[in-house]
Amino acid sequence: xxxPENTEVLGKEVPLARLDKELRLLWxxxxxxxxxxxxxxxxxxxxxxxxxxxxxIVSEITREHACRAxxxxxxxxxxxxxxxxxxTAHCNLSNGQKSVCCEQLAFHxxxxxxxxxxxxxxxxLNSDLPLVFWWQGELSEIFDAPFYSILDRxxxxxxxxxxxxxxYAKLAEALKTDLVIQDLAWTRTFHYRLSxxxxxxxxxxxxxxxxxxxxxxxxxxxxxxTGLLMLAWLAVQSDWSLVDVDFDTVTLKSGNKRIVAxxxxxSDAAPLSLVEIASPNMRASVSREKGSKYLTQKLSVNEHxxxxxxPADSDLVSELVTDQLSRGGKNSLFRKVLPMLLELxx
Amino acid sequence: xxDHKNLHMSNPFREDLVARSRPESCTVVIFGATGDLxxxxxxxxxxNLKLDGELPPDVKIIGFARREKSDEEFREGLEELxxxxxxxxxxxxLWTDFAPSISYHxxxxxDIEGYQSLAKTLDKIDEERGGKGNRLxxxxxxxxxxxxxxxxxxxxxxxxSAEGCWSRVIVEKPFGTDLPTAxxxxxxxxxxxxxxxxxxxxxxxxxxxxxxxxxxxxANSIFEPLWNNRYIEQVQITCAEHLGMEGGRGGxxxxxxALRDMVQNHLLQLLSxxxxxxxxxxxxxxxxxxxxxxxxxxxxxxxxxxxxxxxVRGQYxxxxxxxxxxxxxxxxxxxxxxxxxxxxxxxxxxxxxxxWSGVPFxxxxxxxxxKKATEISIHFKEAPNVLFNALPGATPGGNVLVxxxxxxxxxxxxxxxxxxxxxxxxxxxxxxxxxxxxxGKGSPEAYERLLLDAMAGDATLFARRDEVEEAxxxxxxxxxxxxxxxxxxxxxxxxxxxxxxxxxxELLGDYKWRRL
Numbered sequence: 001x002x003x004p005e006n007t008e009v010l011g012k013e014v015p016l017a018r019l020d021k022e023l024r025l026l027w028x029x030x031x032x033x034x035x036x037x038x039x040x041x042x043x044x045x046x047x048x049x050x051x052x053x054x055x056x057i058v059s060e061i062t063r064e065h066a067c068r069a070x071x072x073x074x075x076x077x078x079x080x081x082x083x084x085x086x087x088t089a090h091c092n093l094s095n096g097q098k099s100v101c102c103e104q105l106a107f108h109x110x111x112x113x114x115x116x117x118x119x120x121x122x123x124x125l126n127s128d129l130p131l132v133f134w135w136q137g138e139l140s141e142i143f144d145a146p147f148y149s150i151l152d153r154x155x156x157x158x159x160x161x162x163x164x165x166x167x168y169a170k171l172a173e174a175l176k177t178d179l180v181i182q183d184l185a186w187t188r189t190f191h192y193r194l195s196x197x198x199x200x201x202x203x204x205x206x207x208x209x210x211x212x213x214x215x216x217x218x219x220x221x222x223x224x225x226t227g228l229l230m231l232a233w234l235a236v237q238s239d240w241s242l243v244d245v246d247f248d249t250v251t252l253k254s255g256n257k258r259i260v261a262x263x264x265x266x267s268d269a270a271p272l273s274l275v276e277i278a279s280p281n282m283r284a285s286v287s288r289e290k291g292s293k294y295l296t297q298k299l300s301v302n303e304h305x306x307x308x309x310x311p312a313d314s315d316l317v318s319e320l321v322t323d324q325l326s327r328g329g330k331n332s333l334f335r336k337v338l339p340m341l342l343e344l345x346x
Numbered sequence: 347x348x349d350h351k352n353l354h355m356s357n358p359f360r361e362d363l364v365a366r367s368r369p370e371s372c373t374v375v376i377f378g379a380t381g382d383l384x385x386x387x388x389x390x391x392x393x394n395l396k397l398d399g400e401l402p403p404d405v406k407i408i409g410f411a412r413r414e415k416s417d418e419e420f421r422e423g424l425e426e427l428x429x430x431x432x433x434x435x436x437x438x439x440l441w442t443d444f445a446p447s448i449s450y451h452x453x454x455x456x457d458i459e460g461y462q463s464l465a466k467t468l469d470k471i472d473e474e475r476g477g478k479g480n481r482l483x484x485x486x487x488x489x490x491x492x493x494x495x496x497x498x499x500x501x502x503x504x505x506x507s508a509e510g511c512w513s514r515v516i517v518e519k520p521f522g523t524d525l526p527t528a529x530x531x532x533x534x535x536x537x538x539x540x541x542x543x544x545x546x547x548x549x550x551x552x553x554x555x556x557x558x559x560x561x562x563x564x565a566n567s568i569f570e571p572l573w574n575n576r577y578i579e580q581v582q583i584t585c586a587e588h589l590g591m592e593g594g595r596g597g598x599x600x601x602x603x604a605l606r607d608m609v610q611n612h613l614l615q616l617l618s619x620x621x622x623x624x625x626x627x628x629x630x631x632x633x634x635x636x637x638x639x640x641x642x643x644x645x646x647x648x649x650x651x652x653x654x655x656x657x658v659r660g661q662y663x664x665x666x667x668x669x670x671x672x673x674x675x676x677x678x679x680x681x682x683x684x685x686x687x688x689x690x691x692x693x694x695x696x697x698x699x700x701x702w703s704g705v706p707f708x709x710x711x712x713x714x715x716x717k718k719a720t721e722i723s724i725h726f727k728e729a730p731n732v733l734f735n736a737l738p739g740a741t742p743g744g745n746v747l748v749x750x751x752x753x754x755x756x757x758x759x760x761x762x763x764x765x766x767x768x769x770x771x772x773x774x775x776x777x778x779x780x781x782x783x784x785x786g787k788g789s790p791e792a793y794e795r796l797l798l799d800a801m802a803g804d805a806t807l808f809a810r811r812d813e814v815e816e817a818x819x820x821x822x823x824x825x826x827x828x829x830x831x832x833x834x835x836x837x838x839x840x841x842x843x844x845x846x847x848x849x850x851x852e853l854l855g856d857y858k859w860r861r862l
Binding site: 193200234237238294308309 | 360396
């Protein structure tokens with residue numbers, strides 16, 4: 001773990017004891033700007049170097065979501081306990097006129113951090129506003145019940161996890177609370193799901209739904225969990241139950257009928273490059289070329305053929321988070337799909 | 347082919363995806379397709395829905411109009427305007443995918459053969475779509491063609507839908523020019539389409555802040571206990587327009603006037619949202635039942651004397667707007683030099699209900715005012731004149747809640763605060779919420795939301811027959827006093843670029859119009 005680099009992007013380093021005072025001075029010095037905030041938005045990484053990178057991400061997200069941003073970089077390996085803090089503001093022109101600014105507090109903590117997270121970092125939350133907490137990387141021992149009881153919304157990206165099954169198991173307890181969990185891997189499937197639903201608005205496709213016998217999902221190797229979430233959603237919505245998982249081949253059933261799903265790794269492709277659903281007379285697919293802004297929807301039922309394009313989800317995490325924050329809600333569909341995902345993960 | 351015995355299927359993948367009624371695939375037929383509304387609002391709205399991934403699949407658009415045009419020419423004209431006005435920008439790839447869904451159908455509105463050939467075109471589209479034949483007819487033509495269009499739709503059987511499908515009509519304003527014509531139009535519409543399939547569009551109701559009025563009132567517990575005559579002193583609704591009669595609009599406007607053009611529809615709709623009782627549910631009829639009760643409870647000004655006391659009409663004279671010298675109303679293009687049409691109207695409205703008894707609602711709307719702004723301000727009663735308010739010089743006024751509809755959509759609350767210092771001085775301060783600042787993402791255009799609602803069968807944000815007719819009843823009394831009485835109330839004058847005639851200020855008595 002390294003000492004934070006490029007700290008100039010984090011703004012002015014301030015002593016912890018003067019943090020609130022320095023924040024006030026920041027605004028008093030600039031009367032032309034509006035300080036706007038609808039939420040506390042924290043980004044946590046057990047990687048000191050992430051602070052500068054996340055400051056850039058906050059700058060992008062605050063164009064659409066006014067917040068008090070709190071960046072947290074942790075170096076647990078250091079033997080000494082130390083805390084450093086920086087403050088700055090990200091300003092954007094609203095309607096080309098008013099400069100709307102969001103304040104950012106950055107903390108770098110070394111050594112044992114559990115207590116300081118609660119007493120030092122969380123004491124700087126903007127009161128009465130919800131806390132959206134983006135945890136980057138694997139869930140560590142810091143993610144425990146007292147910790148997540150403070151959060152209103154947890155953003156994770158399970159694509160970053162090495163041991164997806166174990167990390168998801170850690171979320172299981174948190175899911176028993178009111179905490180809203182938003183996995184960016186799930187967000188990446190959003191427009192795919194809309195597109196598949198759109199294909200099955202076609203009555204001929206609906207008529208062939210009961211005869212579905214195979215599914216093919218193509219994904220980048222690192223996006224296996226995205227493919228599994230997609231499959232879990234298809235299975236849950238279709239009321240299919242799981243029979244067997246043989247890594248890349250999943251067998252599901254609907255009544256007495258078997259449905260075979262294949263997950264295929266494609267390296268030089270979009271994170272999720274194809275979802276194809278087939279029955280003897282129908283082939284419905286949604287695909288995406290690498291880097292494309294659009295999905296291609298195709299439906300073929302006997303002679304009935306259709307092809308059109310629809311928006312795709314972004315490849316940039318900052319845009320995925322922005323989209324997810326715009327959608328809000330309780331993410332109940334994700335909760336509904338999660339048990340099937342855990343089954344698929346074994 | 348489609349097995350029609352199994353038509354009652356559903357799409358399991360649609361469940362739980364979005365928290366609102368689901369818009370369904372359909373063909374949108376726009377009557378008056380060569381007009382400004384189609385090019386500037388309707389087609390860009392549908393394009394932006396596609397851009398956002400909100401448009402149901404397989405939506406087709408057929409432009410129906412008199413002029414000779416090929417599909418290609420029609421698309422080119424639409425593309426040109428879309429590049430200029432599209433909220434989300436214009437993307438060539440997306441337009442290339444979108445454009446083939448647009449076609450043009452040349453016919454006069456009175457020629458039944460044009461409708462019969464339209465029916466064949468629609469049947470063909472339905473066949474290609476797999477039998478699903480939802481149709482959305484958008485009547486955006488000049489109002490004199492409404493009857494012909496609706497009657498010919500019926501004659502061609504286009505008002506009827508196949509089993510499991512729907513056929514709906516959206517009617518643009520004006521819904522008549524007075525109560526008898528509105529009743530006639532409603533009768534013609536309802537002889538063709540059932541009321542549940544009739545969508546009278548008022549784009550003000552599609553605006554984000556207008557939709558937010560109900561949320562503000564009924565999702566926040568702090569406002570509703572105060573939302574009555576015990577705490578509210580007066581309410582003001584302002585719809586100011588800096589434009590005059592540019593672009594030849596004087597021809598239409600001079601026949602209509604501010605009262606019929608704006609008050610009968612947009613402003614009374616806003617008033618009803620502000621003054622309605624909580625609906626029993628959020629269904630279209632649940633909400634509209636409560637809105638119509640407000641309109642029905644408006645005190646009627648059924649004599650010229652009552653109109654004179656409570657309504658001011660005016661025309662602007664030459665003046666300056668935005669630093670530019672502008673002509674007076676009667677000197678405007680296509681306006682009768684002896685016109686008796688009001689370009690400004692101010693009203694003092696009383697709602698005779700338990701909740702609002704004694705609370706005046708002031709409304710003003712006009713052209714050539716200093717700026718473009720639409721807002722509702724709720725003026726609360728001042729705190730008792732003891733303690734701080736009894737201090738010498740302490741007259742900061744009551745709380746004011748302002749709901750800005752356009753252009754800077756948002757909500758603000760004026761409160762009283764102590765000025766910093768050793769002495770006790772009070773000043774008003776403002777808490778301000780701007781949609782654009784708080785939610786960086788631009789709000790969808792009103793037409794986007796309303797078109798999607800019509801595709802989903804949700805009529806909550808559309809006017810119902812009885813709402814329209816009750817509003818005309820109120821407005822007709824005033825029009826009759828102005829134009830049919832022997833001793834009509836005078837036409838006031840104001841300089842273009844000012845906030846209206848002095849008579850409108852006098853209408854408020856001890857109150858003042860809120861400064862915008």
